[in-house]
Amino acid sequence: MDIFRIQESPILVAEALDALADPACGGQALFLGVVRNEFQGRASSGLEYDAHVSLAEREFRRIGDEIRLEFGVRHIVMVHRTGRLALGEASVLVGVSAPHRHAALNACEAAIDRLKGRAPIFKRELWADGEAAWHGEPGGPPVAP
Amino acid sequence: MAIRVLFFGFAADRMKTREMLLDPEPNLRIDAVFERFQATLGAPADRFLFSVNDEWAPADRLLLDGDTVAFIPPMSGG
Numbered sequence: 001m002d003i004f005r006i007q008e009s010p011i012l013v014a015e016a017l018d019a020l021a022d023p024a025c026g027g028q029a030l031f032l033g034v035v036r037n038e039f040q041g042r043a044s045s046g047l048e049y050d051a052h053v054s055l056a057e058r059e060f061r062r063i064g065d066e067i068r069l070e071f072g073v074r075h076i077v078m079v080h081r082t083g084r085l086a087l088g089e090a091s092v093l094v095g096v097s098a099p100h101r102h103a104a105l106n107a108c109e110a111a112i113d114r115l116k117g118r119a120p121i122f123k124r125e126l127w128a129d130g131e132a133a134w135h136g137e138p139g140g141p142p143v144a145p
Numbered sequence: 146m147a148i149r150v151l152f153f154g155f156a157a158d159r160m161k162t163r164e165m166l167l168d169p170e171p172n173l174r175i176d177a178v179f180e181r182f183q184a185t186l187g188a189p190a191d192r193f194l195f196s197v198n199d200e201w202a203p204a205d206r207l208l209l210d211g212d213t214v215a216f217i218p219p220m221s222g223g
Contacts, residue, residue: 033223049222050154052215054199056222080222092223112223120196120215121222122154136219137155138188143221 003077004060006053006121011090016077025074025097027104031112033092035085039141043128049082049091052120056080063114071107073098078111080121146171146210150178154218156186156193175214176204186216193217 001019013030020028035047064076077095085091094112098104123135133140148167152160160182169178175197179190194217195202208214 050157051222052151052153052196052217055196055201055215055217058199116220116223118220119222120153120194120217120220122218123221123223124154134155134158134218135221136192138192140155143219144223 002064002075003079004057004064005079006051006056006082007079008081008083011079011081011093013090013093016079016093016095019077020075020095020097022074022097024099025104026099027101028095028097029101029104029108030093030095031108032090033112035087035089035091037087039125039144042125042141044087044125045128046084046086046126047091048084048124048126048132049080050122050124051080051082053082056119056121059119060115063111063118066114067096067107067111071096071098071103071110073103073107076107076111078115080115080119082121084126146208148173148178148208148210149213150182151213151215153215156216156218159186169208171210173208174204175202175206175208178208178214179204179216182216188218192219194220 060078073096096107136143196215
């Protein structure tokens, strides 16, 4: 089964693996994006995410439809968190299952790349010195590639 | 007519709200609504994308009574 969801609660990898399970699939690929302790050399203490939830979930589904057609994957999970996240917490999970490994790996990379470029989700850097700034905000840190 | 405007990320911070109800004149385009808030947002329209009723929309889209328009700042998910 597929999951396309924005959520405040922590990401559960086991839920994704359950969704991806399929006896016809010999490969499952999973990507976890986690909160890093710096951005462009400046120490960070965490991230806060905001999202246009309904549009983001619609865009997840659209990306999922593309990925299924292009790579022949059978199940797709795209989950992204909102709210404040501590260092090391997972902010995003993308998982796919496919009959063979190359399709799974390539589809997983394509899905996270498209999510980053197209889903209306917004990241605020919580700097270690106590300041904070949204990525892409005028005067703030750039949107990461 | 009644229009609902949604703000996200830094736009919500600068507007000090996530949502606003407007009662503008008919035949108003998204970019005309945006202009009303541009000084507060501190960024030009070309830094934003827009949606109407949970679907992407161009800046020149005409708004209708009951529409919900969202100002979408640079995206940085992941």
